[in-house]
Amino acid sequence: MLTVNQDIDMKGVIKMRSHYYGIALGTALFVTVPTAFADDYTLTLFHTNDLHGRTDQYPQLITTLNEAREQYGEGLLLDAGDIFSGTLYFNEFQGQDALEFMNLMGYDAFVPGNHEFDLGDPEEGHQALAAFFAGAEFPILGANLDFSAASEFADMLGESMSADPQAGRLYDGIIVEHNGEQIGIFGLSTQDSETISSPGQITISDYRQAAEEMVASFEDQAVNKIIALTHLGYDSDPSVGNDLLLAEYVEGIDIIIGGHSHTELSPPTLLTENRAGETVSPTVIGQAGEYGQYLGVMQVTFDAEGVVVDVNGELLAVDEREADADAAERLEPYTAAIEELRDTQVGAKVIATLPNPRHGNDDSRSVRANETALGNLIADAQLYAAHKVAPETALAIQNSGGIREALESGDVSVGDLITVQPFGNRLTLLDVTGAELRETFEIALADAPNENGGFLQVSAGVKLVYDSRKPAGERVVTLEIAQEGAMQAINPERTYTIATNNFTATGGDSHSVLGAAYEDGRNTIVGNTDWEMLRDYMVERKEVFYQVEGRITDVAQE
Numbered sequence: 321m322l323t324v325n326q327d328i329d330m331k332g333v334i335k336m337r338s339h340y341y342g343i344a345l346g347t348a349l350f351v352t353v354p355t356a357f358a359d360d361y362t363l364t365l366f367h368t369n370d371l372h373g374r375t376d377q378y379p380q381l382i383t384t385l386n387e388a389r390e391q392y393g394e395g396l397l398l399d400a401g402d403i404f405s406g407t408l409y410f411n412e413f414q415g416q417d418a419l420e421f422m423n424l425m426g427y428d429a430f431v432p433g434n435h436e437f438d439l440g441d442p443e444e445g446h447q448a449l450a451a452f453f454a455g456a457e458f459p460i461l462g463a464n465l466d467f468s469a470a471s472e473f474a475d476m477l478g479e480s481m482s483a484d485p486q487a488g489r490l491y492d493g494i495i496v497e498h499n500g501e502q503i504g505i506f507g508l509s510t511q512d513s514e515t516i517s518s519p520g521q522i523t524i525s526d527y528r529q530a531a532e533e534m535v536a537s538f539e540d541q542a543v544n545k546i547i548a549l550t551h552l553g554y555d556s557d558p559s560v561g562n563d564l565l566l567a568e569y570v571e572g573i574d575i576i577i578g579g580h581s582h583t584e585l586s587p588p589t590l591l592t593e594n595r596a597g598e599t600v601s602p603t604v605i606g607q608a609g610e611y612g613q614y615l616g617v618m619q620v621t622f623d624a625e626g627v628v629v630d631v632n633g634e635l636l637a638v639d640e641r642e643a644d645a646d647a648a649e650r651l652e653p654y655t656a657a658i659e660e661l662r663d664t665q666v667g668a669k670v671i672a673t674l675p676n677p678r679h680g681n682d683d684s685r686s687v688r689a690n691e692t693a694l695g696n697l698i699a700d701a702q703l704y705a706a707h708k709v710a711p712e713t714a715l716a717i718q719n720s721g722g723i724r725e726a727l728e729s730g731d732v733s734v735g736d737l738i739t740v741q742p743f744g745n746r747l748t749l750l751d752v753t754g755a756e757l758r759e760t761f762e763i764a765l766a767d768a769p770n771e772n773g774g775f776l777q778v779s780a781g782v783k784l785v786y787d788s789r790k791p792a793g794e795r796v797v798t799l800e801i802a803q804e805g806a807m808q809a810i811n812p813e814r815t816y817t818i819a820t821n822n823f824t825a826t827g828g829d830s831h832s833v834l835g836a837a838y839e840d841g842r843n844t845i846v847g848n849t850d851w852e853m854l855r856d857y858m859v860e861r862k863e864v865f866y867q868v869e870g871r872i873t874d875v876a877q878e
Contacts, residue, residue, distance in 0.1 A: 360621050360629060361501050363545065364395030367616040369579030369608055370402040371418065372435065373410030373742075377612030378421035379643035379651055384615045384636050385425060386644070392617060396498060397426060400579030400607070401433025401509065401551035404449075406724075408658040411738050414439065414448040417654045419455050421647060427458040428496060429485075431507035432465065433551040433579055438743050440518030442826055442838075442845070445472045459485040461507025461549055463492040464530035469521040481537055493534050495543055504538035506531070508550040510580055511560045515830045516721065516773060518823055527552060527561045528569050535572035544626030548573050553581035554589075554607055567603040568595040574628050575604045575620055582610035586635040588618055590628075602628040608635055662735030668858035669731050671865040676726040676740075679771055688720040688771035691872035694727055695720060695777025697864065698741070698850075701857035703779040705747055705848050706819035713749065714801055715782050716819040717760075719829050721773025722850070732858060737851040745821035747846040747853060752837050755812035758799055760833045766792040768874060774829030778871050779819075783807060788876045797875065821850055 366388055371377065385397070403418050404410060410418075422430075432449070439448045450472040453460055459478070467473040467490055478489035483502075485494040493506030508527045513519050531548060538546050548566060556562040563578045571594060588606040593599055608616035614635040621630035674694035677683035687695060695718060702716035725739045752760070761784060764776040768788040778784060781802035786795045800807045801816075810816075820834070825843060827835020837843070848856075858864050 359624050361499070361545075362619055362621045362630075363498055363501070363503065363575075364392050365547075365575070365577065365606070365616075365618040365620070366395055366397045367400065367577045367606060367608055367618070368398075368612065369400035369551075369577075370433070370582050370610045371612045372402055372405055372610070373407030373418070374611045375407070375409040375413075375417045375421070375654060376651060377638060378418070378425075379647035380638045380641045381612050381615060382421070382425060382644040382647045383641040384638045387641065388615060388617050388636060392619060395619075396428045396496065396503070396505075398505070398547075398549050398577050399427055399430045400549055400577055401431050402435045402579060403430075403433075403452075405435040405438045406742055408662050408735055408738055409654060411742060411744065412658050412661060413654065415452040416455065419452055420650060423455075423457040424647065424650075429459055429461050429494065429505050429507070429549055430456065431461050431549045431551050431579075432509055434510055434513040434517045437513050437517040437519040437522065440520040440522075441746075442520065442822065445470050445520060446522070447472060450476070453490070454488050457487045459487065459494055460490050461493060461505065462490065462509055463506045463534050464508050464511075464525040464527050465490075466523040466525065469523070481534075481541075483541075492530075493537065495538070495541065501545060502541075502543045504534075504541070504543040504546045505549055506534040506538075506547075508548060508552055508566070510552050510556070512557070515828060518826065518828060527566065531566060531570040531573065535570060539572065545622055546573050547575045547577060550576055550578045551580045552578060554578055554583040554585065554605065556581050563605050563607075564591070565595075567591045567605060568593070571600050573603050574601070574622070574626070575618070576606070577616070577618075578605060578607040581607070583607045584609040584614065584635060585616075586633070588631055588633040590631060604628060604631050604633075606633055613638055658735075661738075662733060664734045666732050666734060666737065666855045666859055668855075668861065669863050670727055670729045671863055672867075673729045674727040674866060676723055686771050687723050687777075688773055688775045689767075689769050690874075691777065691868050691870075692723075693866040693868055694740070695723060696780070696869065696871060697727075697857075697866045698723060698854060699777045699779040701854045702747060702819045702821075702850075704857045704860070705853040706749060706846070709846055710749055710817055710819075710844070712817050713819050714803075714816040716779040717776040717824065718820065719773060719824045719831075720775040720777055721829055722821060722823065723777070732855075732864075734851075734855070737854050741850040741854060743823065743850065745823045745850045747848040747850075748820055748822045748825035748838075749844040749846060750818050750820065750825055750834060750837050751815050751842040752818060752834070753812065754810040754814050754816060756833050756837060757810055757816060757818065758796055758812065760831060761786070761796050761799060762793050763831055763833065765795045768795070769877065772829070774824075774831055780871070782871055784872045786872075786874055788874050
């Protein structure tokens with residue numbers, strides 16, 4: 321239990337009678353307090369985040385929610401984003417499967433995460449996300465999200481704030497009633513989406529400014545119990561914001577229910593100091609891990625002035641519960657469909673496992689910092705597809721953030737390929753100058769030897785030598801491609817046709833140079849999806865053997 325003692329010592333710091341937990345970006349206080357007064361009010365919350373297409377978790381998640389409601393009483397149910405992307409369920413049903421179960425559970429609000437924008441198409445927009453919103457039996461919140469320029473959401477735009485929120489409508493914030501009290505809830509989503517996803521015409525503004533405006537609006541309505549439903553990350557990159565910084569910078573937020581960083585907060589974190597180190601009214605932060613493995617439960621007690629005085633919270637392990645019978649029956653047709661797709665053999669065989677190393681898995685090499693055999697295969701598959709329509713294509717590049725899993729040895733199924741490349745990105749050709757191509761690789765190498773999703777794997781016939789010891793923007797030593805039967809240095813004045821996926825082509829993972837070329841009209845969307853290109857190339861080869869072969873070399877590591 322986390323509770324706040326309002327006794328202040330001579331330095332103005334809240335006294336703690338239990339234990340203390342320090343955080344670099346702020347001070348998280350786990351503290352005790354006298355018994356709550358009779359006129360205090362307790363708000364119960366249930367929360368989830370970052371399910372990423374794990375639709376098969378819902379039957380047990382529903383059982384967990386039902387048990388929690390029996391134990392804790394009725395409360396608000398919130399989801400902090402990233403329902404989309406990551407599994408065969410999502411690839412087959414594009415969120416409509418998850419939506420059936422979310423509606424069944426009775427969510428009170430949802431904030432879109434960055435992966436909700438993964439299917440954004442430069443020409444067609446966000447049709448799958450619009451369909452998800454249209455079928456939602458709960459409101460969608462995003463105080464720093466502007467959908468107004470995207471025509472597919474035109475009929476869903478609600479007023480900035482509503483005390484009578486409607487299902488499937490988009491709001492900055494809403495006011496809901498719980499046990500006779502007015503609760504303000506607003507949404508915030510990470511600006512990271514601009515580089516790691518495809519928001520397109522959806523714009524994302526500064527999270528702090530949006531939060532300050534929402535708090536002021538709620539206070540103008542005499543609402544003094546305020547929840548920020550966020551997809552910012554608990555302690556994610558401070559340059560784009562996170563929940564700890566939100567609590568430190570913006571006063572008046574009582575509770576933050578978060579997602580994006582997949583953090584397990586049990587018990588919740590309690591912050592009582594602002595960025596300047598001054599004691600302020602407490603803010604509680606909760607997040608429930610990832611993939612529907614936990615249901616977050618939080619009970620927050622407020623005094624008559626709307627100040628948090630007591631917090632009790634835990635994460636309930638979903639896998640410890642039996643599946644809800646009705647939900648399990650609803651899941652069956654979805655599972656049958658994806659199992660049929662998953663098990664379909666493509667007619668190719670991998671001779672030796674193609675790993676997908678990551679530093680976080682204690683690998684010395686990483687797909688996001690080094691050439692990999694799998695990256696080579698994927699880039700070659702893109703070049704193979706590009707040559708069918710544009711034989712002059714000079715090379716192919718693949719953002720490493722789009723390579724998600726290893727490809728094991730043995731016969732290959734459709735499910736294997738979609739697991740490796742789950743985003744359904746389409747092949748795009750770009751015409752760029754040699755100077756722009758070199759600058760693109762400088763962007764890709766900016767964080768080396770540390771990981772970066774924008775690190776580029778390259779096709780055969782490319783030799784990139786760089787030095788990670790040099791300043792960012794000055795790291796490329798040589799960049800050569802095969803031309804006329806020999807390796808030749810890139811000519812800065814010459815225009816080259818290159819192949820990549822539409823995410824990278826439109827500026828994803830900070831590839832602004834490519835994005836500018838795309839906006840300039842120097843693009844052709846071919847239409848082949850990533851995993852289909854990989855399938856076709858592997859089927860052509862029948863037996864696939866790939867290894868690291870020196871396409872990309874860091875002289876600092878030699």
